[in-house]
Amino acid sequence: ELKVEQNPLFLSMQEGKNYTIYCNYSTTSDRLYWYRQDPGKSLESLFVLLSNGAVKQEGRLMASLDTKARLSTLHITAAVHDLSATYFCAVDPYGGSQGNLIFGKGTKLSVKP
Amino acid sequence: DAMVIQNPRYQVTQFGKPVTLSCSQTLNHNVMYWYQQKSSQAPKLLFHYYDKDFNNEADTPDNFQSRRPNTSFCFLDIRSPGLGDAAMYLCATRLAVRTDTQYFGPGTRLTVL
Structure with a gap:
């Protein structure tokens, strides 16, 4: 069975602290996506990781991909309240051009002053 | 400018x-x-269209149907909504190239009374 597992599922952080969210997946995939979702809102694309060793950074967020370990990480540096949201990773297990995604359960991040 | 538009944003049905x-x-x-x-x-x-080709996920209930009359529009029909169908329904689009992500609309929140 294809599985995409995120941990932790809930994360409460203080402002200014660093933390990492992990995304493990059970199938071969060289494409991994990270999305952000605010409460009651839709999903916003954060990162597209397309190869082993890919690293992308945007502001306080940095994502990386290790396809051999089937692991992606989303690292948060010096968290601020505005980063509070649910973060989903997703993999494309079929390759090709149709881009079907299997999502993890999401990590609900709460950043407190 | 909105790129993926969903209507209505909130739908209540019986x-x-x-x-x-x-x-x-x-x-x-x-x-x-x-x-x-x-x-x-x-x-x-639930399902996706690649151009006009319809692809149904294996576990999508028969109660759910879809139509795509042209490139710009896609419809989700729920023939006989049950209480378990109350959810947020998200539409997403993607250009079928390796590097692209999915772009999500704002969603329609469906309530079933």
């Missing part, structure tokens, strides 16, 4: 009363997806 949700896009993307997202869960793919 048990068993058919309902249609609408999605339109200005991106000229050839792939369109419908997801169901229940509270505190990951989005679950």
